Amino acid sequence: MTALVQRLRATSGAGEDDLRALEALPYALRNYRENQTVLRDGDRPSECCLIVDGFCVRSKTIADGKRQILSIHIPGDLPDLQNLQLSTMDHDVVALSNCTLAFITHAAIRDLIRARPTVGDIFWRDTLVDAAVFREWIVNVGQRAAHNRLAHIIVELRERLQMIGRVTGNAFAMPLTQEQIGEAMGVTNVHTNRILRQLRLDGVLEFHRGVVKILNEHKLQELAQFDGRYLHSSPCS
Numbered sequence: 001m002t003a004l005v006q007r008l009r010a011t012s013g014a015g016e017d018d019l020r021a022l023e024a025l026p027y028a029l030r031n032y033r034e035n036q037t038v039l040r041d042g043d044r045p046s047e048c049c050l051i052v053d054g055f056c057v058r059s060k061t062i063a064d065g066k067r068q069i070l071s072i073h074i075p076g077d078l079p080d081l082q083n084l085q086l087s088t089m090d091h092d093v094v095a096l097s098n099c100t101l102a103f104i105t106h107a108a109i110r111d112l113i114r115a116r117p118t119v120g121d122i123f124w125r126d127t128l129v130d131a132a133v134f135r136e137w138i139v140n141v142g143q144r145a146a147h148n149r150l151a152h153i154i155v156e157l158r159e160r161l162q163m164i165g166r167v168t169g170n171a172f173a174m175p176l177t178q179e180q181i182g183e184a185m186g187v188t189n190v191h192t193n194r195i196l197r198q199l200r201l202d203g204v205l206e207f208h209r210g211v212v213k214i215l216n217e218h219k220l221q222e223l224a225q226f227d228g229r230y231l232h233s234s235p236c237s
Helices: 002-011 016-023 106-115 117-143 146-163 178-185 189-201 217-224
Strands: 028-032 037-039 047-053 056-061 067-073 092-095 099-105 171-173 205-208 211-214
Touching (some): 002 016, 016 106, 016 117, 099 106, 117 146
Antiparallel strands (some): 028 099, 047 099, 056 067, 056 092, 171 211
């Protein structure tokens, strides 16, 4: 629960009693391999999964087999929290890297919310922030040029990883293949390769074996056009 508690302490202003109650929830740990499906579109889960280690994505696949990555999830995220209220999955959750996930039954979470309504407020806020991130991704994929689109995804991921202490200097993990980056941006693998090569030639960043290294912060921010208000990273935001 460390990453979850760390994030909620910083972003929601959650009280220590509520955080301790969250830490005391019973859970079952399961390991998933890279590219293994955790939840499928149409599943009816009775548990929520918390990412303990590794990365996952939400995605939708259309009839011709093309996939759109909808969001990237990191340690401390609950990518299927909405299934407390929505009984049927309407998308997939897939392990992006080797992952450890903690599964908490819906019954246990509901019991805690009934006992401590402020925990319900914490989860409600978390789902609202999740929706804000979705809105920004719609704008990103729909309106920004491809190189700006990738820069924005990279800056957002870094901001979120910083909240849980997973950024070292100017480098951080982004364990996506070029094809998966294209699926997140809505462009082809070939186009993704061109953008990454140009960003490297322009001295903005390097991407190698799932690690991003920022070479020029000013240029990256200029490309990303990033306004982090939608992450609501403090209790008063």
